[in-house]
Amino acid sequence: MKVYMKTFGCQMNVHDSERIEEILMRAGFEMVEDPAFADVALVNSCTVREKAWHKAISEAGRLRKPKERHGRQLVVGMLGCVAQQEGERIFSLVSGMDLVVAPDHYHRLPALIRQCAADGQRQVAVGFDAGHPEDFLALSEAAAAPISAFVTVMKGCEERCLYCIVPSVRGPERHRPLDDIEGEVRRLVAGGTQEVTLLGQKVNAWREGERSFADLLARLDNIEGLSRLRFTSPHPRHMSPEVASAFGSLRTLCEAIHLPAQSGSDRTLKRMRRRYRVDDYLATVTALRAARPDIAISTDLIVGYPGETEEDFAQTLALVEAVRFSGAFSFKYSVRPGTPAEKLGDDVSEAEKASRLSRLHEVVLRHEQAFRAQQLGRTLEVLVEGQGRMPRQWSGRARNNQIVNFTCPADVCDPALRGQLVRVAITRVNPNSLEGEWHP
Ligand code: SAH
Numbered sequence: 031m032k033v034y035m036k037t038f039g040c041q042m043n044v045h046d047s048e049r050i051e052e053i054l055m056r057a058g059f060e061m062v063e064d065p066a067f068a069d070v071a072l073v074n075s076c077t078v079r080e081k082a083w084h085k086a087i088s089e090a091g092r093l094r095k096p097k098e099r100h101g102r103q104l105v106v107g108m109l110g111c112v113a114q115q116e117g118e119r120i121f122s123l124v125s126g127m128d129l130v131v132a133p134d135h136y137h138r139l140p141a142l143i144r145q146c147a148a149d150g151q152r153q154v155a156v157g158f159d160a161g162h163p164e165d166f167l168a169l170s171e172a173a174a175a176p177i178s179a180f181v182t183v184m185k186g187c188e189e190r191c192l193y194c195i196v197p198s199v200r201g202p203e204r205h206r207p208l209d210d211i212e213g214e215v216r217r218l219v220a221g222g223t224q225e226v227t228l229l230g231q232k233v234n235a236w237r238e239g240e241r242s243f244a245d246l247l248a249r250l251d252n253i254e255g256l257s258r259l260r261f262t263s264p265h266p267r268h269m270s271p272e273v274a275s276a277f278g279s280l281r282t283l284c285e286a287i288h289l290p291a292q293s294g295s296d297r298t299l300k301r302m303r304r305r306y307r308v309d310d311y312l313a314t315v316t317a318l319r320a321a322r323p324d325i326a327i328s329t330d331l332i333v334g335y336p337g338e339t340e341e342d343f344a345q346t347l348a349l350v351e352a353v354r355f356s357g358a359f360s361f362k363y364s365v366r367p368g369t370p371a372e373k374l375g376d377d378v379s380e381a382e383k384a385s386r387l388s389r390l391h392e393v394v395l396r397h398e399q400a401f402r403a404q405q406l407g408r409t410l411e412v413l414v415e416g417q418g419r420m421p422r423q424w425s426g427r428a429r430n431n432q433i434v435n436f437t438c439p440a441d442v443c444d445p446a447l448r449g450q451l452v453r454v455a456i457t458r459v460n461p462n463s464l465e466g467e468w469h470p
């Protein structure tokens with residue numbers, strides 16, 4: 031059977047989708063790019079903000095429309111966080127759906143799809159773990175290792191920031207044993223992977239007995255052949271001095287960190303239950319820069335949280351000015367059903383949220399451009415991902431996460447350059463990327 035899948039949301043979902051594809055292909059399914067040729071259409075959904083929920087529901091509605099095609103049945107399924115959130119309610123939200131499968135049940139997808147195709151009965155698999163607590167959706171031994179790979183180190187989240195639906199849709203925290211993580215990274219590296227990104231909702235809270243996240247990083251740093259190590263997303267409350275200093279001492283740890291601040295107001299942080307103060311956040315930034323002065327620090331920010339005043343918002347702007355982030359994702363607060371913040375109401379008007387978001391964007395963009403401008407004249411190590419748009423042009427990412435396009439002589443730039451680490455002298459700064467020349 032041919033399967034089309036549309037993925038929304040965070041890197042964790044992107045990673046889940048890659049593993050789902052592998053599970054399906056191993057079971058004899060074929061992935062297709064065009065839903066018109068599919069027998070099965072899946073939406074891997076996100077519900078972290080209201081807009082994401084709407085996107086997932088409308089995509090499912092769009093996909094199930096041509097249900098009967100040439101006398102063949104189309105199986106339509108909802109996966110991901112909306113599947114866990116809505117469960118059987120999906121069937122009344124979107125008519126014509128057949129499958130609802132939450133993240134802890136992906137290993138059952140081939141059987142559920144086949145069952146559904148055979149008897150037309152709806153299938154629902156939601157809830158946490160279902161007897162597979164050890165299943166962190168690792169890449170199978172038979173699969174080809176990507177140049178840049180994600181590795182899950184923990185599932186779920188029990189942090190319970192008041193606005194966040196993740197704890198209820200991704201379930202309790204389960205930390206993966208260090209030996210398993212190391213085993214997967216070693217397998218990937220042996221297969222040709224250069225760069226590994228460790229994944230978890232609060233990845234730096236990972237523990238195993240006495241071993242902390244800093245110990246995990248140090249262990250992985252020893253793996254010969256691994257060129258780059260990254261992790262996402264750390265929580266500021268769990269940023270230990272050891273993890274900050276690792277940016278200065280570990281060979282593989284890239285000089286880039288995405289550290290969601292959410293707000294620059296202590297009053298708002300308290301009302302979000304983030305359990306750190308702005309000064310704590312700034313102290314972490316200082317420690318990171320002491321370890322690695324050129325580190326790229328990016329963040330997530332929410333505007334219009336219930337009760338956020340103009341003064342609170344001004345403090346968020348002040349935080350952006352103080353940290354000089356290399357980039358930030360900014361979001362308008364939206365109420366998520368069942369979260370504790372639901373009770374706080376939603377008292378900042380839509381117009382006010384829009385105004386704060388656009389003022390925030392302006393400041394963020396200024397610092398983003400300034401960070402990029404600092405790269406001019408530097409020679410950066412680039413992991414080549416593929417060919418650029420122009421002849422002899424290649425594209426990849428620097429360790430600080432900047433996209434770099436570069437040209438090099440025809441005799442050097444053959445397709446084997448993909449997956450290589452090269453040095454590029456930066457000669458030009460574009461609005462969203464850097465440009466340079468291959469530097470032998
Ligand atoms: N686990 C990560 C990110 C989780 S969700 C962390 O703790 O940092 C990704 C981002 O979505 C969050 O960082 C936050 O900025 C945003 N977000 C989460 N819930 C939201 C809500 N109800 N309204 C608006 N933005 C939200």
Ligand code: SF4
Nearest residue numbers: 187189190191194196
């Ligand atoms: Fe949500 Fe907070 Fe957990 Fe991040 S740490 S997933 S924001 S509850």
